Amino acid sequence: MRTKIRVLHGSAMDAAAIASESVDLIVTSPPYPMIEMWDETFIAPDASIGRNLAAGKGPAAFESMHCILDEAWRECDRVLRPGGLACVNIGDATRTLSGDFQLYSNHSRILKAFLDLGYAVLPDILWRKQTNAPTKFMGSGMLPVGAYVTYEHEYVLIMRKGRRRRFQDAGEKQRRRESAFFWEERNAWFSDVWFDIKGTPQALVTEADRKRSAAFPFELAYRLVSMFSIKGDHVLDPFAGTGTTLSAALTAGRNATGVELDASLVATCRDVLGATPGFANDYVRERLVRHMAFVRDRVGASGPMKYVNRHYGFPVMTAQERDLLIPDVLQTERATADELQVEHDEGPQRELAGLWENERWAEHPAATGKGPATGRCRTVPLPGAPAQQAFQFDTSAVRSATSR
Numbered sequence: 235m236r237t238k239i240r241v242l243h244g245s246a247m248d249a250a251a252i253a254s255e256s257v258d259l260i261v262t263s264p265p266y267p268m269i270e271m272w273d274e275t276f277i278a279p280d281a282s283i284g285r286n287l288a289a290g291k292g293p294a295a296f297e298s299m300h301c302i303l304d305e306a307w308r309e310c311d312r313v314l315r316p317g318g319l320a321c322v323n324i325g326d327a328t329r330t331l332s333g334d335f336q337l338y339s340n341h342s343r344i345l346k347a348f349l350d351l352g353y354a355v356l357p358d359i360l361w362r363k364q365t366n367a368p369t370k371f372m373g374s375g376m377l378p379v380g381a382y383v384t385y386e387h388e389y390v391l392i393m394r395k396g397r398r399r400r401f402q403d404a405g406e407k408q409r410r411r412e413s414a415f416f417w418e419e420r421n422a423w424f425s426d427v428w429f430d431i432k433g434t435p436q437a438l439v440t441e442a443d444r445k446r447s448a449a450f451p452f453e454l455a456y457r458l459v460s461m462f463s464i465k466g467d468h469v470l471d472p473f474a475g476t477g478t479t480l481s482a483a484l485t486a487g488r489n490a491t492g493v494e495l496d497a498s499l500v501a502t503c504r505d506v507l508g509a510t511p512g513f514a515n516d517y518v519r520e521r522l523v524r525h526m527a528f529v530r531d532r533v534g535a536s537g538p539m540k541y542v543n544r545h546y547g548f549p550v551m552t553a554q555e556r557d558l559l560i561p562d563v564l565q566t567e568r569a570t571a572d573e574l575q576v577e578h579d580e581g582p583q584r585e586l587a588g589l590w591e592n593e594r595w596a597e598h599p600a601a602t603g604k605g606p607a608t609g610r611c612r613t614v615p616l617p618g619a620p621a622q623q624a625f626q627f628d629t630s631a632v633r634s635a636t637s638r
């Protein structure tokens with residue numbers, strides 16, 4: 235299978251290079267209104283925002299910032315197919331202006347924008363982030379009534395354009411079956427609170443770039459892409475930042491387009507995509523090995539499972555997981571300055587074949603619990619496997635293609 239990943243240098247408010255109704259899923263996180271690191275981003279197109287902030291007129295500045303984002307949501311609506319989903323990661327802001335502290339509810343304002351566009355709002359996910367910042371306790375300390383609740387969560391808002399998507403032809407139905415997730419993943423991923431999302435791996439993006447762009451973790455993007463699109467779909471991130479969504483889409487076998495205003499982050503996106511193939515193949519192996527560890531524990535506790543996955547030969551909980559297939563990235567090649575072409579294997583990882591039978595997988599760090607935490611992959615070959623030789627991906631081509 236072949237997919238394309240594009241990085242466009244430009245504005246989310248005008249994505250003319252993206253055809254109307256050509257996108258199946260949007261996964262994004264915009265600049266956050268009323269969070270100071272993004273003030274300049276909003277003041278640049280609307281100087282009145284700076285004046286209102288200086289005058290302590292928080293609600294007016296907040297509304298003007300969202301009016302700018304509304305333009306991006308209208309552009310998203312133009313490019314999204316009917317039945318497509320938009321997943322928007324956003325945090326609310328707390329801020330003191332002219333001595334008055336208050337919450338600016340970004341998530342409710344963005345929901346309103348999508349409701350105004352006629353979208354159906356679906357149940358959202360609360361992403362629980364823990365902060366140990368010294369400013370954790372805000373307000374009047376131990377004295378009532380001026381102490382404030384500590385904000386340690388963000389939202390993933392999920393909105394649908396029009397009616398539910400229908401899968402039409404046989405090819406699309408087969409791609410959907412192959413894009414299934416494991417039963418135990420479904421239980422975690424479709425929970426309304428995510429406690430277990432770890433940071434973006436250093437293998438993909440430096441800490442400095444991550445902070446500068448407020449990048450979300452790879453695992454967050456990978457889950458959303460896997461939950462709400464199928465292989466071969468087109469995923470858009472109109473505020474691409476360091477390219478986390480694009481990297482997740484590449485890993486999951488989706489086409490993707492990212493739009494980013496900051497030229498230096500466009501270059502970072504290209505670097506991230508260059509590092510993604512090796513990372514992706516490790517990540518997917520860990521996912522498969524985690525499933526095998528789950529099966530071992532489950533069978534030990536509750537007896538045999540009813541179904542077998544036809545590609546990997548390991549047991550699965552439901553009939554819907556029988557066709558699940560997560561192949562390697564074989565090769566990436568730069569087609570144009572903007573575009574990376576990706577070739578995915580057609581079948582399962584060769585060194586995984588028969589591994590369930592001989593139980594060598596159980597030595598893998600992901601199965602022993604000594605492996606990297608979710609979303610923090612490093613190269614861990616499967617025990618007994620001929621390391622990376624079983625597959626080849628042309629990272630040198632990617633590196634030269636993406637060098638600035």
Ligand SMILES: C[S@@+](CC[C@H](N)C(=O)[O-])C[C@H]1O[C@@H](n2cnc3c(N)ncnc32)[C@H](O)[C@@H]1O
Nearest residue numbers: 245246264265449450473475476478494495496
């Ligand atoms: C919260 S960050 C997104 C981070 C991204 N999810 C990641 O993982 O790296 C928002 C991004 O939007 C970009 N941005 C701001 N205004 C933009 C615009 N009008 N069009 C496109 N990108 C914009 C910023 O430069 C920043 O990289």
